Amino acid sequence: MNAHSMTTFGWLVKREYWEARRGFLWAPFWAAAAIIIITILGIVAGEVMKARMGMEHIYMGGVSLSQMLNQASSDDISQFVKGLDATMLLFGSIAAVVLSFVIFFYLLGALYDDRRDRSILFWKSLPLSDTGTVLSKVFAAIVLAPLIAVGIVLAGYLATQVIVSLWLLAHGVNPLRFVWGHIEPFSVWLHLLAMVPVDAVWALPSVGWLLLWSAAVRSKPFLWAIIVPIVAGVLNIWVGLLGLPHIGQDFYWGQVAGRLLLSIVPGSWINLDGASHAIHFGEFSRISYAAMAQQFATPQMWIGAAVGIALIAAAIWFRRWRDEA
């Protein structure tokens, strides 16, 4: 790739961002905002209740909040820090759910919407290669959108901490000790960030599958993408009932249909099955870097990636030659 094609690729990615900004930026933004708003509502409700009951302080188990926190032992603090970790993880999980939906529908529309409204003719009138176009959409889905979401997770976490700090200050508690003196939540965040490349490679079969239908069908890419694996799965069951050779049910739904449709869910590669030693949770709420690295040593990762790349290549071929007569 020379400098010119790098610049072109940059513009292609920027175009994807312009078009999908509502999903890439505003959907995770409002999800994080919802958590913050609920936090504020909770604080306000607590304060109002306190005022109604004519109390000067908020009491927990007969001790005022400031007393309790200011006398907290290091053990208590470590519990509190776990709470902070959980806050970070809450932002992360909500963002992951939102991102899954956003990416799923983004990919289904990526090579279809402009064929439907014929604006593909404008893009095709420019000196752009179809490979570059399709790859910019892959990049937007598995690198750009997750990075934006992870950024919003951090911003959302910081915003909640500022709000909680102000509240603690108002109650005579030093927020530096409880909120800002701990780096653990940021370590959780770094783990979330480090998951992005693992998620990206793991997502390839889904990305390829959704882009393929987006590029290939004349209408209803959503239905095709969903129905084909389901019908194939049902046929597989039927063949099994006849006693003929077939693919094992667990393998089909887990390793074939599941990978084609659900691999874009962030962290869907994490094996929570206790029998598996592939994944080690380091501390509470985070997956160790070693476990992420190990994921790259699994055959599922690379077979999936190879299938994904083949599907993306097929999507590029359809993008090039699909002829809307």
Place this chain on the structure above:
Amino acid sequence: MSATSHAAAEHAESEMGAPGATVIHAAGLSKRYGKTVALDNTRFDVHAGRIVGLIGPNGAGKTTALKAILGLTDFEGELSVLGLDPRKERPALMQQVCFIADVATLPRWITVSQAVDFVAGIHPRFDRGKCGRFLKRTKLQPNQRVREMSKGMIVQLHLAIVMAIDARLLVLDEPTLGLDILYRKQFYQSLLEDYFDENKTILVTTHQVEEIEHILTDLMFIRDGKIVLDTPMDALGERFAEVLVNADRTEAARALHPLDERQVFGKSIFLFDGVAPAQLAQLGEVRRPSVADLFVATMKGTYA
């Protein structure tokens, strides 16, 4: 883009630079959609510095021919555009070729400034200043989205972008369909005044033949996937003639094998191809046929 296609593009540029050089060469060009023959072993050439009208009824193969030229569809036969193969060297080709296919195909979400930024970012032959000057003449606002524009405004934006690209070949497929007369006139006037020159070539298809008749330098009729007429406009008057014949001379006129005969206010109008002017003058008043009349005569029976 590979180094070879870059080299090919540069090679094409040096070879194709001269006015009059062959811009498009097609021979034995065929394309089938299932059993339907869209292009039937057709051949044609388009030269630099010309404005060529490709006119044909619906389903005659116009759009297929344009799609083949633009590398949007596969085909059989030989086709070279600016010395490049549109199937294999599309990205290199599209640096020198631009097209407006159909009206209002700009993406609905894009804003004026995004569209300009994007093309400026990726197109090596785009002149941003020029585009800005064209846009200043319109009422378009930088933050306006395509979905907020009328059809005519979308075409203004598209045309401003396209005219700021220093392309050798501009392909227009029904560029003004559905626009009102003000926008249509403005469209072709801008192209002639601010864009077209001897190094550029324009290939245009339209049903509104009357409107582009006066700007064309060449005329091609396509029917059933074949080019049935290919002539410079200058030669049109020499070759074709329309004669207003009095009732008593109609038999003599018919003996000269007219292309067409129609009745207007009790007189017969005959259309002749390649009959000597002196011979025709004896029959009645001779005039140059309009492209529309010539088209109707040539395509007689297409839909029958």
